Amino acid sequence: MVGNATGGRRPARRLEAVLLVAALLAALVSLTVGPARIPVSDVLAALGGGGDALTRVIVWQIRAPRALLALLIGAMLGLSGASLQGLLRNPLADPGVVGTSGCAALGAVVALYFGLAKAFPLALPLLAVAGALVGLAALLPIARRGEGPASLILGGVAVSAMAGAGVALALNLSPNPFAVSEIAFWLLGSLTDRSFQHLALAAPLIAVGAALVLSQARALDGLALGEDTARSLGFDLHRVQLLLVCGVAVGVGASVAVAGAIGFIGLVAPHLVRWATDGRPSQALVPSALAGAALLSLSDLLVRVVPTATELRLGVVTAFIGAPIFVLIPLRPPTRAPAERAA
């Protein structure tokens, strides 16, 4: 019995370890990449507090926040995707579904459009977080009205559409092409030149968001047999939905605020790891977060390594990596059955 209980978890543990190593490795490698060509040995020395002062500044003040943000934001996106897919019982759900990404982007666009971002650099991420919270406030009354995932999805679509319209309006009314391209480029996502200030803003919000999402893991398992069964098992689904959506909004809102709208990570990460789990949605959360962290770190590495005339944007790379993965997923057998493999 005990052997069976642990046997089902082994592939998941192994996958978690692989993803963790991959994410940390990508983050470490990213510390060695940048416009200033610094040898790996000097980077390692700077990490340890040695080396010359300039190298230390570059590694600690410029590259380290960027690497940490890629890990944190990737993890939040992966975690959000897995939890929303569990909540909505829909493999196509991603953090964009609840409209937070769109609203956070609108907040950032407002900061860019009115020039607030130039006057006060943190105005952009702060307004983006505010946008995410406004979107959440608009979504919750809609989502609470009905039973089931449909009202949440419809509310999310409505909120997203409004945010999209707001962004389009800003592009439409932009006084000059430079303002248009500034907004358009920001929307494609980037982690370039993010500082510890950005990290200090995003990390606590991501921590709160992730904690809220993880606190509802058990309810996702109950929902595997439908809403009535979950409720009969004692879960208050309104409360579950409220806490989970708030967690996603806070965490993803902070992510978008710092990095821009980055697609596909939240959608793809759960699918990359689900095969190794025992099928319970709760068991996909942590591996999916690790996969998200690895994917985004890798993408942010590619942004810097691939030589292009104009800087390659993060959202573009994640889409190019994510879309093929998404196409390949249906081609793989869904879940491993140990008993069948043994037979």
Added chain:
Amino acid sequence: MSRLEVRGLDVDLGARPVLRGVGFEARAGEIVGLMGPNGAGKTTLVRAICQLAPARAGEVTWNGARVDRMDPRVRATSFAYLPQGRVIHWPLTVRRLVELGRLPRLGPLSRLAPADAAAVETAMAAMDIAHLADRPATSLSGGERARVLLARALAVEAPVLLADEPTASLDPYHVLEIMTLLRHAADGGRLVVAVLHELGLATRFCDRIVLLDAGRVVAEGAPAEVLTPARVREVYRVDLGALSELDAMRTAGLAPRG
């Protein structure tokens, strides 16, 4: 003796009245069959008993305690609910699926205790699904799936089992198997309330029948008293002669086992 009492229950779904003044009593150790034509309100009654459907009037009590005022955790461990439809959204392994029945007893961070594991083993053994433990539940046949989901409900170890059409779309062998397993559950001290459609089956396995029609209780009592030819003709709009022949054909040559 543990007792379920339903009194004067009115339930609306949206603006539509579904149950009106429904009342019945049941005791631990019984199988109570909820019967009646489609749309009579059987599913709504089962859902209202465990508070999945809010009642507009009336009350449900278990051992004298109002079910709607119970602590959600107490309610979740008092009533196990097996919905119709057998929906499984993710390919959980059978063991993990049965373990879901222990969720009401787990704290947010605690793992399954030995008592939980024992309950899961007992439920799986009772449903004869131990050999399926590591299979994804979504890959099972209809009969296996029915047994696995029933094992999930039994793993709750609730004194009341509410089963909505536990035998729907199963072949005669598996119908008898499920009913026999429900009989064992009742003999073990549970109250089983099951929505059933087969009249012969209900007569054979149920201690009492609650017959619903258009949201009201038409009759309540021993199967032979409730399912009289006249009443069946009135409620189901079919002739019992033809029906019992059909039932007899379905269960021909299949004596109850065990």
